[in-house]
Amino acid sequence: MRVITIGREFGSGGRELGKRLADALGIPCYDKEIIDEVAKAQGLSSEEVESISLSDIRRVYPFTIGRTLTASYYYNALAIEVIAKQYEVIKSLAEQGDCVIVGRQADLILQKQSPLNLFVYADEASKLKRCLARAEQGETEKKLRKEMKRVDKERAANRKAFGGSAWGRKENYHLCVNTSGTEIKELIPSLVAFVNAWFADKE
Amino acid sequence: MRVITIGREFGSGGRELGKRLADALGIPCYDKEIIDEVAKAQGLSSEEVESISLSDIRRVYPFTIGRTLTASYYYNALAIEVIAKQYEVIKSLAEQGDCVIVGRQADLILQKQSPLNLFVYADEASKLKRCLARAEQGETEKKLRKEMKRVDKERAANRKAFGGSAWGRKENYHLCVNTSGTEIKELIPSLVAFVNAWFADKE
Numbered sequence: 147m148r149v150i151t152i153g154r155e156f157g158s159g160g161r162e163l164g165k166r167l168a169d170a171l172g173i174p175c176y177d178k179e180i181i182d183e184v185a186k187a188q189g190l191s192s193e194e195v196e197s198i199s200l201s202d203i204r205r206v207y208p209f210t211i212g213r214t215l216t217a218s219y220y221y222n223a224l225a226i227e228v229i230a231k232q233y234e235v236i237k238s239l240a241e242q243g244d245c246v247i248v249g250r251q252a253d254l255i256l257q258k259q260s261p262l263n264l265f266v267y268a269d270e271a272s273k274l275k276r277c278l279a280r281a282e283q284g285e286t287e288k289k290l291r292k293e294m295k296r297v298d299k300e301r302a303a304n305r306k307a308f309g310g311s312a313w314g315r316k317e318n319y320h321l322c323v324n325t326s327g328t329e330i331k332e333l334i335p336s337l338v339a340f341v342n343a344w345f346a347d348k349e
Numbered sequence: 350m351r352v353i354t355i356g357r358e359f360g361s362g363g364r365e366l367g368k369r370l371a372d373a374l375g376i377p378c379y380d381k382e383i384i385d386e387v388a389k390a391q392g393l394s395s396e397e398v399e400s401i402s403l404s405d406i407r408r409v410y411p412f413t414i415g416r417t418l419t420a421s422y423y424y425n426a427l428a429i430e431v432i433a434k435q436y437e438v439i440k441s442l443a444e445q446g447d448c449v450i451v452g453r454q455a456d457l458i459l460q461k462q463s464p465l466n467l468f469v470y471a472d473e474a475s476k477l478k479r480c481l482a483r484a485e486q487g488e489t490e491k492k493l494r495k496e497m498k499r500v501d502k503e504r505a506a507n508r509k510a511f512g513g514s515a516w517g518r519k520e521n522y523h524l525c526v527n528t529s530g531t532e533i534k535e536l537i538p539s540l541v542a543f544v545n546a547w548f549a550d551k552e
Binding site for chain 1: 468470471472519520522523524525526527529535538539540541542543544545546547549550
């Protein structure tokens with residue numbers, strides 16, 4: 147089974163890389179699909195699920211101080227339920243066959259399946275450029291920089307909540323890929339070659 | 350021209366990886382050979398050159414406080430000469446044809462040749478295991494841990510002296526390869542595939 151997980155810095159093009167890599171390998175790529183499936187199962191909107199899965203459970207408490215105890219418990223229980231469901235969905239997708247999974251701590255969740263764990267990163271300038279290119283009208287550079295920091299910080303917190311070691315530290319991944327100053331599609335042939343040889347060796 | 354530079358953490362197997370990768374690609378690997386050539390050119394022993402090239406030039410001063418001024422100046426001038434010669438040797442080797450160069454800030458020195466810059470790393474346990482396996486009799490784990498720290502610290506200082514950004518930070522390399530818990534030779538097919546596709550794309 148070829149399972150490839152992709153961790154990525156916000157703006158590094160990790161999602162595009164995952165999609166293109168999966169396409170080139172002829173296997174599915176799961177990203178937002180995971181959120182959608184969890185949402186459906188839990189009777190929530192994808193936005194609700196995304197906001198929960200991007201929050202560190204342990205961070206819920208301070209936010210609920212001052213609210214009623216019931217509300218606090220309810221929200222936290224929901225967060226745990228959603229995260230547990232996400233865990234289940236990721237496991238089940240990976241068992242169905244070869245795939246690429248972007249984000250969602252898949253490398254930690256799928257440890258027993260021995261996935262190939264990639265981390266995609268880039269320098270600040272490249273990430274900002276990429277974010278600017280896809281930004282909505284009126285978004286300022288300053289706001290984007292702030293968003294980049296915020297999302298990466300949340301990813302780090304999520305990883306910690308899952309019991310994983312520090313997010314983005316190269317020690318957690320088999321291979322770290324720098325996308326600075328390159329088009330994602332230019333990296334695909336090398337990565338496909340790497341992945342094919344990697345799994346050929348394991349089979 | 351295919352020039353591959355390899356930065357590495359002490360004990361990560363970077364040297365072995367460079368040698369095996371070069372062998373598999375059918376191109377030369379330069380590592381200690383650089384030191385030997387510099388030594389020959391400067392009329393020094395390889396050990397002398399190595400001790401100089403592994404020292405940050407700027408660090409010479411504190412060591413010579415209390416000695417005569419002449420000795421201090423002499424040593425520093427020699428260090429600069431040796432490092433300049435090393436720079437020249439690396440440039441000249443890379444101009445001769447495809448090659449792998451391990452260490453010696455080759456990624457910084459060869460920037461204009463657009464090398465593929467790899468960084469090889471591993472977790473502490475794997476590095477220690479590798480060091481223990483090749484250690485001389487009587488070397489203690491404690492001593493090896495200290496040596497691992499010392500060498501990596503010197504490499505970082507050298508990189509800084511060359512005007513490079515922080516050593517070992519993934520942003521400085523195209524690809525970072527984790528050797529934790531694997532035999533180096535097992536990684537070679539994937540890396541050969543990656544390298545071939547990488548340069549095919551550039552040609």
